[in-house]
Amino acid sequence: MLGWLLSGAAGLAACGGDSPAGPRAQPLAVGTALAADQTVTRALQSAPRTLDPTLSTDVYGQEVIDDLFEGLTTIGPDGGLVPGVATSWETSADGRTWTFHLRPEARWSNGDPVTAADFLYAWRRQVDPKTGSEYAQALAPIVGAMDIATGHAPVESLGVSAPDPHTLRVSLVSPTPYLLALVADNYLQPLHRATLDEFGDDWSRPEHMVSNGPFMLKEFIIGDRITLEKNPRYWAAATVHATRVVYYPLDSVIQISRYMAGDIQISDIFPSDQFQWLKSQLGDQVHTGPYLGIQQIVFNMIDGPFAHDRNIRQALTMAVDRRVLADKVRQGVQEPAFTLVPPLVDYHQPIPAWANWSDVRRHAEARRLYAAAGYSPQKPLRVQLLYSTDPQNRDLYDAVAAMWRTTLGAEVEPYNEEFRVYLQDAALHKAVLLQTLWIGDFPDPFTFLQLFQSGFEQNFGGLSDQRFDALLAAAANEPDNERRYRLFEQAETRLNDEADNIPLLYFTSRHLIKPYLKGWHLNLLDRMPSRYLYVLEHQGR
Amino acid sequence: MLRFLLRRLMIAVPTLLLIATLAFGLLHATPGGPFDTAKRMPAAIQRSIEAKYHLNEPLWRQYLRYLGDLLQGDLGPSFQYRNTSVNELIKVGLPVDVEIGSLALGLAVLLGGSLGLSAAIRHNTRWDTVAMFLGQVGVSVPVFVVAPLLILVFAVELNWLPSGDWRYGEVRYLVLPVIALGLPYVAYIARLTRGAALEVLSSSFIRTARAKGLPLSTVILRHALRPVLMPLVSFLGPAFAGVLTGSIIVESVFGLPGIGRYFLTGAVNRDYTLVVGITVLYGGLIIGFNLLADLCYVWIDPRVRLDS
Numbered sequence: 001m002l003g004w005l006l007s008g009a010a011g012l013a014a015c016g017g018d019s020p021a022g023p024r025a026q027p028l029a030v031g032t033a034l035a036a037d038q039t040v041t042r043a044l045q046s047a048p049r050t051l052d053p054t055l056s057t058d059v060y061g062q063e064v065i066d067d068l069f070e071g072l073t074t075i076g077p078d079g080g081l082v083p084g085v086a087t088s089w090e091t092s093a094d095g096r097t098w099t100f101h102l103r104p105e106a107r108w109s110n111g112d113p114v115t116a117a118d119f120l121y122a123w124r125r126q127v128d129p130k131t132g133s134e135y136a137q138a139l140a141p142i143v144g145a146m147d148i149a150t151g152h153a154p155v156e157s158l159g160v161s162a163p164d165p166h167t168l169r170v171s172l173v174s175p176t177p178y179l180l181a182l183v184a185d186n187y188l189q190p191l192h193r194a195t196l197d198e199f200g201d202d203w204s205r206p207e208h209m210v211s212n213g214p215f216m217l218k219e220f221i222i223g224d225r226i227t228l229e230k231n232p233r234y235w236a237a238a239t240v241h242a243t244r245v246v247y248y249p250l251d252s253v254i255q256i257s258r259y260m261a262g263d264i265q266i267s268d269i270f271p272s273d274q275f276q277w278l279k280s281q282l283g284d285q286v287h288t289g290p291y292l293g294i295q296q297i298v299f300n301m302i303d304g305p306f307a308h309d310r311n312i313r314q315a316l317t318m319a320v321d322r323r324v325l326a327d328k329v330r331q332g333v334q335e336p337a338f339t340l341v342p343p344l345v346d347y348h349q350p351i352p353a354w355a356n357w358s359d360v361r362r363h364a365e366a367r368r369l370y371a372a373a374g375y376s377p378q379k380p381l382r383v384q385l386l387y388s389t390d391p392q393n394r395d396l397y398d399a400v401a402a403m404w405r406t407t408l409g410a411e412v413e414p415y416n417e418e419f420r421v422y423l424q425d426a427a428l429h430k431a432v433l434l435q436t437l438w439i440g441d442f443p444d445p446f447t448f449l450q451l452f453q454s455g456f457e458q459n460f461g462g463l464s465d466q467r468f469d470a471l472l473a474a475a476a477n478e479p480d481n482e483r484r485y486r487l488f489e490q491a492e493t494r495l496n497d498e499a500d501n502i503p504l505l506y507f508t509s510r511h512l513i514k515p516y517l518k519g520w521h522l523n524l525l526d527r528m529p530s531r532y533l534y535v536l537e538h539q540g541r
Numbered sequence: 542m543l544r545f546l547l548r549r550l551m552i553a554v555p556t557l558l559l560i561a562t563l564a565f566g567l568l569h570a571t572p573g574g575p576f577d578t579a580k581r582m583p584a585a586i587q588r589s590i591e592a593k594y595h596l597n598e599p600l601w602r603q604y605l606r607y608l609g610d611l612l613q614g615d616l617g618p619s620f621q622y623r624n625t626s627v628n629e630l631i632k633v634g635l636p637v638d639v640e641i642g643s644l645a646l647g648l649a650v651l652l653g654g655s656l657g658l659s660a661a662i663r664h665n666t667r668w669d670t671v672a673m674f675l676g677q678v679g680v681s682v683p684v685f686v687v688a689p690l691l692i693l694v695f696a697v698e699l700n701w702l703p704s705g706d707w708r709y710g711e712v713r714y715l716v717l718p719v720i721a722l723g724l725p726y727v728a729y730i731a732r733l734t735r736g737a738a739l740e741v742l743s744s745s746f747i748r749t750a751r752a753k754g755l756p757l758s759t760v761i762l763r764h765a766l767r768p769v770l771m772p773l774v775s776f777l778g779p780a781f782a783g784v785l786t787g788s789i790i791v792e793s794v795f796g797l798p799g800i801g802r803y804f805l806t807g808a809v810n811r812d813y814t815l816v817v818g819i820t821v822l823y824g825g826l827i828i829g830f831n832l833l834a835d836l837c838y839v840w841i842d843p844r845v846r847l848d849s
Binding site: 046047049050052055057129130132133134135136137146149150151201202204205221222223224225248249250251254257258260261262263418419420421423424425427457458541 | 583590703704799809
């Protein structure tokens with residue numbers, strides 16, 4: 001996807017002069033009968049903690065903020081990136097300086113022009129320790145960002161400047177090809193300074209908020225709903241069909257009954273154990289697609305039985321029948337994962353050879369390695385596996401433990417902890433086997449590989465592998481994306497050779513969508529902006 | 542009477558303080574903090590956020606700060622919903638619960654009361670058996686079964702009513718949550734009323750009244766009703782406090798912005814102030830409604846003296 005994204009972006013930059021492309025919905029086919037009421041009703045798994053783009057850290061906030069604000073780039077109709085407030089951009093030869101050109105017609109919902117200063121203000125606010133943003137490290141690729149966020153440098157030292165109202169220049173620590181994806185995220189969206197100055201922390205309330213996206217915030221009742229209305233001043237307002245968007249935060253099971261009652265048109269997710277039943281009830285209204293995330297088990301690499309024993313790690317990972325997990329435990333909703341990074345365009349997943357072996361051969365090799373590590377029926381491996389409380393996780397890890405028991409004779413006991421307790425114990429490296437879930441921020445291998453980089457906050461296994469780190473460092477300084485990807489492939493191969501993790505399943509996006517709701521496109525980031533959605537004339541619910 | 546009220550008030554204050562202290566202590570003792578998220582932040586950023594919420598101070602200091610604010614009626618900022626105060630959340634959630642809760646309990650008293658009373662009057666008849674069987678079913682079937690069933694029948698199949706959501710002043714959004722919340726209470730109150738009524742109806746002053754030739758309806762309304770209400774009142778006091786602070790299940794199933802749901806997500810997310818705030822509110826309501834129940838006794842039973 002990144003390769004596509006970059007070539008697309010280059011093409012757009014080239015033709016930037018005459019008619020800037022942007023987040024326009026595909027033109028409707030002649031004869032498309034739109035419903036009189038263009039209200040789109042959607043579900044979210046949980047209420048966003050805030051709709052302040054700087055402070056929001058959850059995917060629910062991201063979904064709503066995608067409708068309210070627009071960054072330099074933005075999510076296109078098919079989930080790829082398209083120019084947003086920026087019409088074009090150039091990169092310096094070393095890939096470390098980017099210059100964005102902003103469209104002069106971009107407006108805030110109160111009519112003020114959107115300028116480069118609005119971005120500068122928002123980005124500085126993001127890294128300012130006074131703001132208390134929980135994800136200031138999103139700006140880490142920008143020069144000075146981390147020094148400012150950790151209180152070692154003044155905000156003004158951030159490597160961003162606005163030489164004129166329609167030009168924004170960004171200096172990067174190292175070439176960052178995924179910058180175009182980063183600037184579409186809520187953390188880097190512009191803010192209307194006058195509103196923030198006037199209302200302080202209250203600026204993001206419906207009565208005060210000024211936004212620059214296709215919709216404006218009308219109502220935000222925590223625990224009930226969020227209502228947006230079309231922003232007539234949005235620069236591409238003519239292409240937006242929905243006049244109102246209502247988001248309901250609802251538990252995934254409750255979403256199903258709401259959907260079936262016709263009170264929501266598109267659900268956010270459904271539990272995998274409902275998949276077959278939903279298909280029998282709703283047929284082609286059930287949609288699933290790849291989603292940029294992985295569920296895996298990591299080993300404690302600091303101490304315990306796995307830290308210095310490659311054989312036992314390899315034995316455990318080979319003894320897991322991932323296809324059974326995907327097809328039986330997850331009812332075919334999810335895809336088996338044999339390697340860390342999910343499928344990405346132009347990236348060659350280094351899938352280990354044993355993934356394609358017959359079960360018999362794979363199990364035999366796993367048993368051989370298990371024995372080579374010094375374990376036997378008399379002296380089995382006895383460890384615990386920590387996961388976060390969730391009935392569906394329980395089914396999955398019980399199945400994994402059963403596979404280890406039958407194939408190897410290992411006694412692995414899964415146990416669960418409530419999410420916050422689990423997070424704390426994970427950070428303290430308390431478990432020897434630990435479930436982790438990770439959703440990528442942008443379609444790039446780095447977002448997954450960093451999980452095993454020494455010193456990274458989420459490196460829960462505590463792996464510290466110099467060769468792996470060196471490959472990631474080389475990739476970080478590589479301006480050529482193709483060569484960069486090859487380095488990532490080598491790093492991931494190293495991870496697999498050392499059996500440093502047990503990939504289990506890739507995530508899927510799962511939606512119920514009414515046949516009369518159109519304009520959506522399942523995508524890897526599972527972001528479906530409301531600006532492209534429209535409601536066809538229809539009978540009934 | 543005044544002395545009684547004063548005495549109760551004087552007990553209420555330390556009780557609430559104790560509740561706040563316990564809730565505060567237990568919550569802070571729970572592993573995991575409000576800003577531990579799946580994306581862990583660099584230590585310096587974590588420190589700056591903790592400083593913003595005074596989480597970097599020693600616990601006793603946080604506690605005193607909290608109590609100070611509490612005494613001024615300020616329940617503090619929510620840790621989960623940034624830039625939102627607990628007072629605001631309660632201001633949004635409480636009216637929803639008050640509306641649904643009082644309607645549900647009102648329905649329960651009317652329906653359950655008359656069901657129980659009529660069962661007692663026709664003691665040991667088929668009517669009694671049927672009413673009590675229904676009562677047993679109502680008590681045994683949990684809300685998390687009733688609520689989705691109501692949605693399935695009335696929203697999904699018949700499409701008569703919305704499957705959830707909340708609009709102030711619109712009756713159709715009220716119907717299903719009120720029924721789901723009220724049903725177990727109907728059953729419980731019916732059984733309670735029947736038991737009390739049986740005892741009262743067999744007592745000698747009722748026999749005397751009937752012997753004087755008073756019609757049954759007069760006997761019940763004039764003489765039997767008040768003593769029958771006694772156990773009901775002691776049940777309804779805490780029950781009211783319970784429904785007013787929200788039913789987690791009913792609110793979740795119908796997607797209502799009530800306090801119960803805030804409480805649940807607050808506990809999951811270690812939203813210290815939100816959970817302590819709602820606990821204190823609940824404690825206050827329990828104390829208040831128990832007091833109200835005691836005052837009702839005086840009105841119901843002339844033998845009750847509060848000042849003794």
